[in-house]
Amino acid sequence: MWKELGVYTLQFDWIVTPIINAEVFRITHLSVPVKQQDYIKAVIGLEFSDGLLPNIFSPQRLTSRQEREIFYFTNFDNSPRRLIFKRLEKREIIWNIKVEFKNMLIPSNKPRVTIAQPLADINVSNVKAVILRERSDLSRQNYLLTNSGSQTVFFRYVPMGTDPTNDTLLVSSTNWDFFIEAGRQWYDQTFSQNGLIAIASGNQAVRIKAVEYNYL
Incomplete structure (x- = not known):
C-alpha cells in the first residue's frame, strides 16, 4: 500500500x-x-x-x-x-x-553476479542515435555512459516495446530525461531495461562509450 x-x-x-x-x-x-x-x-x-x-x-x-x-x-x-x-x-x-x-523488494530470479559488457562506441550528432536497446529478458542491472566529446548530449528513455528508430520518438534539448556534459559520465542504477536514444547539442559528432552490466 x-x-x-x-x-x-x-x-x-x-x-x-x-x-x-x-x-x-x-x-x-x-x-x-x-x-x-x-x-x-x-x-x-x-x-x-x-x-x-x-x-x-x-x-x-x-x-x-x-x-x-x-x-x-x-x-x-x-x-x-x-x-x-x-x-x-x-x-x-x-x-x-x-x-x-x-517499501518493497523487487523480486528477481536472476543472480546478483554481473559482468561488464562494453558496447561499440557510438557517434552522436544532431540526428537521433540509438544508444541502448531494450532488454526484454530483464538481464541488465545497470550501465555506464561516458561522453568523450566536447558537447553536451541529451538522452531519452524509450518506452518498453517501442521501436527506438520510430520517427515519432524524439529527443532534443527541450525533450530529454537526462543529459551528460562534455567529459562527464552517467551511471544508471535504476535497473532500467528501456532502450535509450540521444542527440548532441551541436553539429559536431560526439563519441559515447557505453558499458552494460548484465546478469551472468
Missing part, C-alpha cells in the same frame, strides 16, 4: 523532504499545464546531506503530466536519505506534486 509523504510546490531552488527509509516513490502531478507552450520540467533525486552542499544521487527527469510516475532509488550505503526536487525552467506556473512511498 502506498503511504503519503507530502504535497510539495516545486521551486527554482532545491526542496528536500524529511528523511525517509524507502526505495520506491510515486509522484502525482496535482497541477498540469494544458497549453503546449507551458512546458515545464524538473529534476528528482536522492539527497545525502553532509552539512555542506547537497549530495545528489541518481538524478532523474520529472515532467508534469496527467499520468503518475514511479521512481526507484536503490539503497546507497545505508545512509539517511531524503528526496530532493528542483525546477529546471523559470516559468511562473504553480507546480504541485503529491509524493507517496512504498
